[in-house]
Amino acid sequence: MASVQLQDLIATLPAGAVVTDPDVLAGYRHDWAKDPGAGTPLAVVRATATADVAATLRWAHAHGVPVVPRGAGSGLSGGATAVTGGIVLCTERMRAISVDPVTRTAVVQPGLLNAEVKRAVAEHGLWYPPDPSSFEICSIGGNAATNAGGLCCVKYGVTSDYVLGMEVVLADGTPVRLGGPRLKDSAGLSLTKLFVGSEGTLGVITELTLRLLPAQPPLSTVVASFADLDSATEAILAITAALRPAMLEFMDSVAVNAVEDELRMGLDRSAAALLVARSDAPGAFAAHEAELMVAACEKAGAIEVFSTADPEEGEAFTAARRFAIPAVERLGPLLLEDVGVPLPRLADLVSGIAGIAERNAVTVSVIAHAGDGNTHPLIVHDPADAEQTARAHRAFGEIMDLAIALGGTITGEHGVGRLKKAWLPDQVGPDVMALTRRIKDALDPTGILNPGAIL
Amino acid sequence: MASVQLQDLIATLPAGAVVTDPDVLAGYRHDWAKDPGAGTPLAVVRATATADVAATLRWAHAHGVPVVPRGAGSGLSGGATAVTGGIVLCTERMRAISVDPVTRTAVVQPGLLNAEVKRAVAEHGLWYPPDPSSFEICSIGGNAATNAGGLCCVKYGVTSDYVLGMEVVLADGTPVRLGGPRLKDSAGLSLTKLFVGSEGTLGVITELTLRLLPAQPPLSTVVASFADLDSATEAILAITAALRPAMLEFMDSVAVNAVEDELRMGLDRSAAALLVARSDAPGAFAAHEAELMVAACEKAGAIEVFSTADPEEGEAFTAARRFAIPAVERLGPLLLEDVGVPLPRLADLVSGIAGIAERNAVTVSVIAHAGDGNTHPLIVHDPADAEQTARAHRAFGEIMDLAIALGGTITGEHGVGRLKKAWLPDQVGPDVMALTRRIKDALDPTGILNPGAIL
Known part of the structure; x- marks a missing residue:
């Protein structure tokens, strides 16, 4: 039955778009969260155009087949974990971009990597700010689906702040265009922003209109080491x-x-904390701000402060x-947290x-986008040690409980996916759920879009 | 029947909250759009707390009574036009504010005026950027409901970019809290942003958490007059x-x-256009940018360019x-447009x-937030002259048709309300509707919230 239905889809899409080779499917079961609950998909669809996405969703909607949208598969919350009997719908082959320097906008397809978007707009003297640490391997479509953040967000905001419009294919296969290359648009509900961060549960984004800024000026940098966490905070x-640091x-x-x-x-191995x-x-204002930051670190009792223009x-x-996550991962597989708190509670979060x-x-190593209160506690564990793994998962949950208790969020920039959804009701409450x-x-209405993510 | 029901509401709310005096009601029939289709409300509720809003909506939901939410009544699209037999629910008495300089956020109730928010945060050396021309008379709740813009948006974005969280009362009277004082939050759907710009059709906003910036540096200003529109554009x-001008x-x-x-x-009366x-x-960068702007105006053939630090x-x-709208209004009552286009189409819009x-x-006078393509064509007409009024309304519609044809929007910052809803389907299409x-x-589900607005 399933294979007869699948033949319909194969016949509808361009040759080669539907992959059923078990070896290939195996590579699409997990994103970087390596969700142990991952299923085995019926097929992977590699869309090359909006029409492919629309046809896949029309088919899935008609047959009640679950669809897991997937960008580059670099997600850290299991938002692209495959569902057994479902389709993994990849946008990695949708890679067009056009840049308009006059409106300072870019129209991009979802499969481009964040770094590729940055490079393409830089050729026009422009800048797309959001910069997840994974910017060289994560897709712009995935960034929009998770409302991704990054290092510069403390000054420049998150993905949602840069999405002016999109084309999104709804669950029944209907493509709609929302917003456009306009800074101001109050016509109707703010649907564009609703789809940003919806993690593939409301539709599949097939095009984004992004707001760009003029090229970022050259940066001055301050590095400071501290003997204890209190002085760092x-x-x-x-x-x-x-x-406002960048x-x-x-x-x-x-x-x-x-x-x-x-x-x-040559980092100070004896330091309890390092700030960059x-x-x-x-x-000259960059040097001035660097001086203010140096002074703040020295006043807080830094061991050593280094400044460079x-x-x-x-x-x-x-x-x-940025290398901290892979570096800590060499100590052992990680459960990767993404909790955030209002800045005054940062010290309570870190000590907790x-x-x-x-x-x-x-072992829990804490790295953080400290300026906006978004932290990534990295819980090292050995999956072969069931007892230790149980303790690691307990810590994973307790860290989210703590963030919620401190008025924070269980996820600042990775999304809820499947790994964090058990904690979402505790954060937002039953009425918001x-x-x-x-x-x-x-x-x-038929629940085919990324079932099991968020809800 | 209606009066028996209303007695229930009067008994539930604080004394004096429900007003039925016909003279008072008359003052709440219209917002600044002076919608000729305005009805006469059953009562005005002046809420003083979220509990009043919740009680009013619970009552209205139970009895199927329409509720028109209203801030300061300065809306220009008829979003707060009263509905006969309905309630006008005012938030003008909800005026608390608290500012947190550490997280650079303010928690405000909806009845504060935009200017009052600006002043309160300025005491902490902070700045709330969005600045509608009406900032001294429009409420922050209304700003959020319409996703209001202003003059500085060309550099600083619109209201939505500054709303991090809110308390909103849903149609059945359930208050929910969304987001919070966190720059980054990917936990669940982007519901906060959905309610911004929803014009009271999805819920009634009772509190906002606003993102603030450090105080704006002193501004340099360039004023240039032009003999024709082409050189100005x-x-x-x-x-x-x-x-990026401010x-x-x-x-x-x-x-x-x-x-x-x-x-x-001393403005140049002979000029076809003036830029500020x-x-x-x-x-020193302000002076530098002012010089670049002076040079751009001179190169484009300005008659006169004046610069001041x-x-x-x-x-x-x-x-x-900012005074242009009331000044032009002295020529006669206005139909006030708010169309926007991508910047390269601005000249086509103005000449069209x-x-x-x-x-x-x-007579159509055009003023514009030119830097972001958002224009306010002001159509002067005499309502006593039916034939001229009909021509004015035809022009009102044709200007929206033109904006749509140029890839623009029927409303950049005022909202759709009731006056523009007939054009919304032409802009966004049937699938988005x-x-x-x-x-x-x-x-x-029972359609009590601001019926007739947007949809």
Whole structure:
């Protein structure tokens, strides 16, 4: 029965678009979250155009087949975990882009990587700010689906702030165009923004109209090490009170040592915490802001403070921070957290996480987009050790409980996916869950779109 | 029957909250759009707390009574036009605010005026950017309901970009909290942004959490007059290609003369167009940007270019631009447009509007937030002259048709309300209308919330 139905889809789509080779399917069961609950899909559809996405959804809608939309598969919450008997619908082959320097917008297909978008617009002297650490491997479509963040968000906001319009295919296969290359548009409901961050549960994004900024000015960079967490968090609050840094990143001792093991760049292995802060204020103002940040770190009792106006030298420290997740991962497989709190609660979150790690006897390394209160506690565990893995999962949940108790969020930029959905009701409450369900049911009445994600 | 039901509501709410005095009701029939189709409400509810809003909606939901939410009543699209037999639910008495300088956020109730929010946060050295021309008389709740814009949006974005969270009461009276004081939050659907711009059709906003910026630096101002529209639009494109102005405003000859009639500030009455542009770049960069803007205007053939680094002198020209609508209104009652186009089509829009005015033999003065393509054609007419009024209404529609044909929007910042809803399907198409209807029906199944607005 399923194979007869699938023949219809194969006949409808371009040759080669539907893949059923088990070896290929195996590569599409997981995203980077490596969800142990991943199923085996009936087929993978590699869409090359909106028409392919529309045809796939029309077919799936008619036959009640689940569809898991997938960008580059770099998601960290299991939002693209395959469902047994379903379709994995990939947009990785939809890679067109056009840039309009006059309206400072780009129209992009979802399969382009974030880094490719940045490079294409840079050729026109323009800048697409959102910069997940994974920007070289994550897709712009996935960024929109998860409302991705990054390092510069502390000053420049998140993906949603840069999406002016989109083409999205609804659950029944109807493509609709929302918004457009206009900074201002109050015509009707804010549907564009609703689809940003909806993690493939309301529709499949097939095109984005992105707002761009003029090229970022050269950055000044401050790196400071601290003997304890309190002085580091004091410096963070002092910096954000004095100015809006273009980046303000935190690494704890475990992360610093893991990065230094790999990169040998002379980071202070004895430090309890390292901050990397940057300013992109124009001209002499960058140096001025760097001085303010240096002063804030020194006043907070930093062991050592280093400042450079050389953008490449600064980029090396930024790259070191971006490398923290893979570096810590060499200590063992990670459960990767993404909790955020209002900035005044950051110290409570970090110290609370240390307590959770101790009580559960697991290693938890904390790295953070400190300036906006978004942290990535990395829980190291050995999946072969069932007892340790159970403790790691307990810590994973306790960290989310703590973030919620501190008025925070279970996910600042990765999305809820499948791994975090059990905690979403605790954060938002039953009435918001009911509201979410009403919208989901209105837009996807047969429930074929990414079933099991968010809800 | 209705009066028995109303007694229930009166008994539930604080004394004096429900007003039925016909003289008072008369003042709540219209917003500034002066919609001739306005009805007479059963009562006005002046809410003082979320509980009042919730009780009113529970009652209205139970009895199927329409509710028109209303902020300060300064809306220009008839979004707060009263419905006969319904309730006008005012939030003007909900006026609390608390500012948190550490997270750079403010929690505000909807009844505060935009200017009051600006003043309260300025005491903490902070800035709430969105600045409708009506900022001294429009409410922050109404700003959120319409996704209001303003003059600084060309650089700083619109209301939606500054709303991080809210409390909103749903159609059945259930209050829910969405988002919070966090720049990053990917937990669940982007519901906060969905309610921004929903014009009271999905819920009633009772509290907003607003993102704030550090105080705006002092502004440099450039004023340039042009002998024809082509050279003015050439200057606009040259300025926006060179930099991101903090303001870039346009007035045509009718507006310049109307303003000069009232303010006598020495504006060039012979000019076909006047531009007022401002830079808030830090320190010497403001002067640098002002020089670039002066050069762009001169190169485009400006008659006269004036530049000042004195913020108060610059504010006088900005105030003159803000005064354009009341000044032109002294020529006669206005039909006030709010169409926007992608910037490269601005000249086509402005010249097309001139043709529409001529064909319909009506005076249309064009003022514009030129830097973001959002224009306010002001159609002067005499309501006592039925034939002229009919021509004015025809021009009103033709201007929206033109904006749609140019890839633009029927409303950049005022909202659809009741006056523009007939054109919304032409802009967004039947599939987006159906999607809008599905969301409306899911959130307001009995259709009590602002019936007749948007849909």
